[in-house]
Structures are given as C-alpha cells and as structure tokens.
Amino acid sequence: MLEFANKRNLKNILKYFLKKIKVSPFSREPYQVGETILNFHPKQIKQLLKSESFEIKKQLSVSSFRISFLKKHFSVRFLLFWERCYQYMFSFFGLGPSIFLKSVLKDNKINDLEFNFLDILSCPACKNEKLTFDRDGKILCKKCSSNFSVNEGIYNFKI
Numbered sequence: 001m002l003e004f005a006n007k008r009n010l011k012n013i014l015k016y017f018l019k020k021i022k023v024s025p026f027s028r029e030p031y032q033v034g035e036t037i038l039n040f041h042p043k044q045i046k047q048l049l050k051s052e053s054f055e056i057k058k059q060l061s062v063s064s065f066r067i068s069f070l071k072k073h074f075s076v077r078f079l080l081f082w083e084r085c086y087q088y089m090f091s092f093f094g095l096g097p098s099i100f101l102k103s104v105l106k107d108n109k110i111n112d113l114e115f116n117f118l119d120i121l122s123c124p125a126c127k128n129e130k131l132t133f134d135r136d137g138k139i140l141c142k143k144c145s146s147n148f149s150v151n152e153g154i155y156n157f158k159i
C-alpha cells in the first residue's frame with residue numbers, strides 16, 4: 001500500500017490553465033512544495049512499481065474535498081460523505097491531491113526479493129541515504145548522527 005502526493009490533481013490542472021502555477025502538472029518530474037512535500041505524477045509512480053514487478057490492484061484518489069473554503073462552510077460529516085462518493089466514482093481518474101495504490105509483487109518475483117528496507121529511506125534531517133540500525137534497534141543516520149525510534153514496526157522519522 002503506497003500513498004503519494006499527486007501533482008496531476010484537479011486543483012493544479014486548473015491553476016496551470018489559469019496560469020497561476022508554472023510547473024506543468026502533466027510532466028513526469030516530481031514537484032516540490034515547501035521543504036518536505038514532493039508531488040509525483042501518478043504514471044511515474046505506476047511505472048516505477050511495474051518496473052519493480054509490482055502489479056497494481058487498486059487506485060484510490062483521496063482528499064478531494066480538502067479545500068479550506070469547503071471545510072469552512074460544510075460539516076466534516078457532510079464532506080466525508082461526498083468524499084466517499086467521489087472516491088467510489090472517480091478514483092479511476094486519479095485527480096485527487098493524494099493517491100493510494102494497492103500493488104502486489106508478482107508471484108515469480110517474491111523469491112528473488114533481497115530487500116533491505118533501509119535502502120529506500122533517507123534521513124529527514126540531512127537527506128543522507130546511508131541509514132543503519134544501531135545496537136538498540138533504532139535507525140541511525142551515519143552522517144548527522146540523528147536517530148529514529150522503531151516501535152512495533154512503525155518507523156518514527158519525526159524531527
């Protein structure tokens with residue numbers, strides 16, 4: 001299960017055509033918002049998953065009603081109802097600001113899996129990609145010496 005920020009969301013598409021943003025929501029390059037959020041084109045993420053032998057089973061386009069104007073004028077219950085309806089009917093188009101993808105590694109690839117989870121993570125403090133576990137089971141950044149706890153399989157990268 002994977003969630004990512006979708007650069008090709010409806011709001012960005014409208015802003016792009018109204019010339020409010022310069023970065024095309026249709027290009028494949030990731031688009032950074034602020035200091036920490038990278039937005040990805042859904043096709044780029046799907047292509048990466050497929051190239052690693054994952055089969056995409058389901059797509060869910062979410063947070064479509066996460067708009068301050070709507071949140072100010074409608075109840076959470078009302079917005080959740082419409083969010084669920086929207087997800088059910090329109091997730092296929094992938095136009096929400098967040099996308100969830102359920103994907104499964106193809107059967108013939110499972111035995112080939114030599115996977116170190118730390119290989120895909122980087123230090124949120126210094127961006128270093130060389131992370132390791134220390135003696136206490138915490139994740140340690142070799143570059144800046146930040147360490148991050150692991151509790152019941154949950155990696156806590158809050159800084």
Ligand SMILES: [Zn+2]
Nearest residue numbers: 123126141144
């Ligand atoms: Zn670091």
